[in-house]
Amino acid sequence: xNIAIVGGGIxxxxxxxxxxxxxxxxxxxxxxxxxxxxxxxxxxxxxAVRRLYELGLEEPLSRVGIKTRQFAFYTQHGQLxxxxxxxxxxxxxxxxISIHRADLHQVxxxxxLKAIGPERVHLGHPCTGFAxxxxxxxxxxxxxxxxxxxxxxxxxxxxxxxxxxxxxxGEGKPVFGGINMWRGVARGKPFLxxxxxxxxxxxxxxxxxxxxxxxxxxxxxxxxxxxEIRRHVxxxxxxxxxxxxxxxxxxxxxxRFPWLDIPALLEASVPVxxxxxxxxxxxPRWTFGRITLLGDAAHPMYPRGGNGAAQAIIDADxxxxxxxxxxxIERALAAYETARLPLTxxxxxxxxxxxxxxxxxxxxxxxxxxxxTDIEAVLPKAERDDILDSYRRTTQFDIAAVNGGKx
Ligand SMILES: Cc1cc2nc3c(=O)[nH]c(=O)nc-3n(C[C@H](O)[C@H](O)[C@H](O)COP(=O)(O)OP(=O)(O)OC[C@H]3O[C@@H](n4cnc5c(N)ncnc54)[C@H](O)[C@@H]3O)c2cc1C
Numbered sequence: 001x002n003i004a005i006v007g008g009g010i011x012x013x014x015x016x017x018x019x020x021x022x023x024x025x026x027x028x029x030x031x032x033x034x035x036x037x038x039x040x041x042x043x044x045x046x047x048a049v050r051r052l053y054e055l056g057l058e059e060p061l062s063r064v065g066i067k068t069r070q071f072a073f074y075t076q077h078g079q080l081x082x083x084x085x086x087x088x089x090x091x092x093x094x095x096x097i098s099i100h101r102a103d104l105h106q107v108x109x110x111x112x113l114k115a116i117g118p119e120r121v122h123l124g125h126p127c128t129g130f131a132x133x134x135x136x137x138x139x140x141x142x143x144x145x146x147x148x149x150x151x152x153x154x155x156x157x158x159x160x161x162x163x164x165x166x167x168x169x170g171e172g173k174p175v176f177g178g179i180n181m182w183r184g185v186a187r188g189k190p191f192l193x194x195x196x197x198x199x200x201x202x203x204x205x206x207x208x209x210x211x212x213x214x215x216x217x218x219x220x221x222x223x224x225x226x227x228e229i230r231r232h233v234x235x236x237x238x239x240x241x242x243x244x245x246x247x248x249x250x251x252x253x254x255x256r257f258p259w260l261d262i263p264a265l266l267e268a269s270v271p272v273x274x275x276x277x278x279x280x281x282x283x284p285r286w287t288f289g290r291i292t293l294l295g296d297a298a299h300p301m302y303p304r305g306g307n308g309a310a311q312a313i314i315d316a317d318x319x320x321x322x323x324x325x326x327x328x329i330e331r332a333l334a335a336y337e338t339a340r341l342p343l344t345x346x347x348x349x350x351x352x353x354x355x356x357x358x359x360x361x362x363x364x365x366x367x368x369x370x371x372x373t374d375i376e377a378v379l380p381k382a383e384r385d386d387i388l389d390s391y392r393r394t395t396q397f398d399i400a401a402v403n404g405g406k407x
Contacts, residue, residue, distance in 0.1 A: 001329065004029060004139050004150035006127045006163060010042075010101075011295025011312030012156035013108035017055050018320035020115045028112070029139065029148070031126035031157070035109060038240060039101030040183045040273065041213045041224030043068070043197060043306035046092035047397040048313045053094060060107045065099035066212050066221070069195040073360050076201035077371045078257035081363050082384045086197065093403050098197060100185070100213045100222065104309065127157060129166045130291060137290045152290040152329045154319065156312070159237060159278070161297035167288055174237050174278035174300065177352065179203060181277050181303075182227045182243045184269030185213070187220050191260040194221070197306075199357045200262075202364040203228055206251035207357065208262065223265060226303075227252065228277065235274050243274025277302050279352070282345030287333040294319065299344040304355040307395050311344055314396075343396065350394050359384045 001024050005012045008030030019026045044052065044065070052061060069089050073082040087096030113121065126142045130153060140147045155163035159174055190212060192198060197211040207228045214222035227248050235241060245266065255262035266272075279300050286293040295312030318339050322332040363372075363379040372378050392398040 001025065001323070002151045003027075003323075004137070004148060004153045006139065006153060006155050007031075007157035007161075007295075007297065008035060008109075008121065008123075009156060009158055009295070009312075010105060010108065010309045011297075011316060012154075013105070013112045014051075014055075014313045014316040015154055015156055015294060015319065016112045017108065017115055018316045019323065020112075021055070022320045022324040024320075024323060026116060027120045027122065027148070027150070028116075029122045029125040029127060029141070031124075033124040035105070035123065037100075037102030037106065039105075040185050040226075041211060042099055042101045042104055042309050043211070044097045044099060044104070045306050045310060045397045046087060046094040046096060046402045047395075048310035049094040049097055050402060051313050051317050054317075055111065057107055057111060060110065061097055061099070061104075064103040064107065064214065065097040066195055066215060067095040068098045068197050068211065070193050070197070071356075072192060072196050072198045073357065074198065074200040074257075075360065075364055075367075075371070076205050076255070076369070078200070078255065078259070079371055081375055081379070082359060082381075084388070091399050091403075096197075098195075098211045098213050098224070100224070101309075103214070127162050129162060132290050152292075152333065155291065155293045155297045156295050158296045159280070159300040161293065163291065164293055164297050167291070167293075168283065171280070174280050176276050176278050177302070178230055178232060179228050179277040180231045180233045180235065181275050182248045183225070183273045183275065184266070184271070185222050185224050186265055186268035187216070188223050188265060188268065189219070190221050191223070199360060200255070202361045202369070203230055203357075204361070204364070205369065206248070207360070208252065208255075209357075210260070210262075210265070225265060225269070227266070233274075233276055235276050237276060237278050239273070239275060241274050243272045245272055247274075277304075279348055282348050283341070285337065286341055287330075287337040289330055290333070292319070292333040292336060298341075299348055301344075301348045302351040302355070304351045304357065305347070305391060305395060307347055307351070310397075311347060311395075315340055315344075347395050350391065354387065354391065356388055356391050359387050362387075
């Protein structure tokens with residue numbers, strides 16, 4: 001079997017690792033001429049970390065990421081709403097890792113180059129489309145590059161997937177839900193536990209997600225943040241577009257809390273990146289004969305619950321298992337879709353309506369966006385747990401499923 005993977009992002013590299021481990025010959029075709037360290041922070045919950053460790057990446061990930069120990073939710077007034085342990089401390093057999101996307105990408109790339117050899121990673125190959133018949137698939141590229149032939153093609157070419165566009169020509173642009181995001185990193189002293197994934201404020205007034213992603217020898221950390229504000233923007237969906245501090249800093253100007261001076265953190269972050277919160281409606285099908293979609297090409301979702309990278313990695317695992325079951329390729333790709341499409345569609349919908357930070361929204365609404373004296377009277381723990389547990393079940397990272405090997 002000879003498989004072409006289009007796109008060398010997180011999903012494409014994880015797919016290459018899983019397939020090569022299963023003894024399947026793969027080649028990667030990536031549009032970028034050079035794989036640069038791009039993006040900011042990403043969370044990998046235990047359902048993703050379990051798989052990355054299975055791929056032999058425990059040691060390099062431990063060197064670059066932070067093992068996050070706690071989730072904390074605060075109001076816009078800096079009042080603690082809810083906290084709970086995360087990863088190993090919560091009882092999972094695998095940690096929760098917060099990491100710079102560039103570090104995660106580099107760890108996957110190093111492992112891929114070792115597993116399949118650099119001659120099988122083709123940079124500067126922007127895919128423009130494909131043609132298939134009963135025997136195989138021809139993949140076409142721009143810039144006069146020769147087409148290649150493969151037994152099957154896995155489209156891992158992200159939210160603007162060229163292959164998805166060919167399969168669904170009428171789909172158009174990603175769906176913008178009215179929230180804009182600014183993202184950045186700054187080096188600073190550890191805050192809270194030094195390993196806390198912190199969510200602050202409701203989306204109606206402006207929300208921040210803040211967590212450390214790298215430790216330095218001098219005791220400082222690289223602290224990642226994402227600001228979300230309900231605002232219409234015409235910014236393109238380009239992960240590398242730079243943004244302006246003055247466009248969002250005023251919403252957080254008074255957020256100087258005893259546990260973190262947020263305006264100082266935002267001001268210390270250069271550059272700031274801007275990205276509209278977009279996703280796409282779930283599709284009825286990903287697999288068409290010898291072609292299938294994976295990761296953001298299949299199910300781009302709001303980056304709200306730590307599942308964008310994780311679900312791409314899980315896709316890769318399930319796809320490899322189906323392809324190694326034997327039988328024909330088309331059956332395997334169809335079985336992969338059956339296993340993954342309904343679940344990921346549900347995550348896309350849940351990230352729109354009831355992500356984990358929904359508990360901040362509810363508490364703030366009920367307290368009239370004012371400080372409160374008793375959180376139990378506003379949003380009892382049982383209700384908070386219910387929302388968070390429900391999200392974990394939908395995204396398959398509840399402890400029973402992960403430790404039981406089902407997720
Ligand atoms: C530059 C960049 C920065 C990002 N930064 C963040 C971040 O800071 N935080 C976050 O949560 N998520 C970020 N993401 C998205 C995140 O990586 C994905 O949501 C998630 O990891 C799923 O991975 P994926 O492989 O499906 O998609 P991606 O990681 O987006 O990878 C898609 C890959 O396909 C390549 N590609 C695109 N079109 C073509 C084509 N026509 N032919 C060949 N190759 C193609 C792209 O160059 C890219 O390498 C970023 C993505 C990119 C590309």
